[in-house]
Amino acid sequence: MIELFYSNTPNGKKISIMLEEIKFEYKITVIDLSKKEQFKDSFRKISPLSKIPAIIDHKNKVSSFQSGAILIYLAELSGKFYEVENRNLINQWLMAQMGDIGPMLGQHHQFHHYNPGKSKFGEERYFAIAKRLYKDLDEHLSNSIFLAGKNYSIADIATFPWIARHAWHDIGLKNYKNLSRWYKIISKREAVKKGFDALKNGEKIPEV
Numbered sequence: 001m002i003e004l005f006y007s008n009t010p011n012g013k014k015i016s017i018m019l020e021e022i023k024f025e026y027k028i029t030v031i032d033l034s035k036k037e038q039f040k041d042s043f044r045k046i047s048p049l050s051k052i053p054a055i056i057d058h059k060n061k062v063s064s065f066q067s068g069a070i071l072i073y074l075a076e077l078s079g080k081f082y083e084v085e086n087r088n089l090i091n092q093w094l095m096a097q098m099g100d101i102g103p104m105l106g107q108h109h110q111f112h113h114y115n116p117g118k119s120k121f122g123e124e125r126y127f128a129i130a131k132r133l134y135k136d137l138d139e140h141l142s143n144s145i146f147l148a149g150k151n152y153s154i155a156d157i158a159t160f161p162w163i164a165r166h167a168w169h170d171i172g173l174k175n176y177k178n179l180s181r182w183y184k185i186i187s188k189r190e191a192v193k194k195g196f197d198a199l200k201n202g203e204k205i206p207e208v
């Protein structure tokens with residue numbers, strides 16, 4: 001049994017999608033960020049930077065924080081979506097998500113979606129970076145079915161929930177043919193639909 005410490009954000013959804021994909025038994029413990037529950041001592045014991053997601057694998061008595069590390073942990077445990085012979089490439093795209101795609105789109109959300117009008121510089125900077133990411137991902141996916149080649153991997157699982165916020169990005173996902181193709185294929189996976197609606201509120205994956 002895996003316990004997933006979760007909030008309904010792209011970083012949280014990465015792990016609920018993975019758990020659905022590998023069909024592991026899991027339960028969700030919601031960490032309400034608006035109530036600052038991430039700063040509770042009990043949570044900080046497993047997530048020292050006070051961030052969701054985190055997991056406890058109760059059977060193996062292991063805990064893990066940082067979504068990329070959790071995805072690798074679950075992929076190794078299940079033997080899925082992290083082929084040994086393709087790990088170098090999967091790692092690169094997973095790290096691209098962790099280091100660039102997530103943090104940069106996250107800043108774009110802050111300036112463009114949540115706080116428009118507060119900082120012209122911040123809005124313009126992260127809008128431009130977000131557009132460049134769309135363009136670069138689209139270009140890459142013109143030569144690659146999934147991010148790390150022909151097979152769906154934890155790099156796709158990590159990136160998908162961020163692109164699913166495309167309406168907030170205001171960039172026009174439909175104009176990026178290859179990125180849209182990739183997004184639509186992943187949207188159709190039953191496990192992705194279930195993991196996206198981890199709190200069972202009837203949340204649907206946004207269409208292109």
Ligand SMILES: N[C@@H](CCC(=O)N[C@@H](CS)C(=O)NCC(=O)O)C(=O)O
Pocket residue numbers: 007009010011012033038050051052053065066067068098
């Ligand atoms: N690099 C981290 C980022 C996690 C993260 O930013 N989590 C946010 C929610 S999406 C959070 O818990 N924020 C609460 C805070 O920083 O106080 C990961 O991928 O796990």
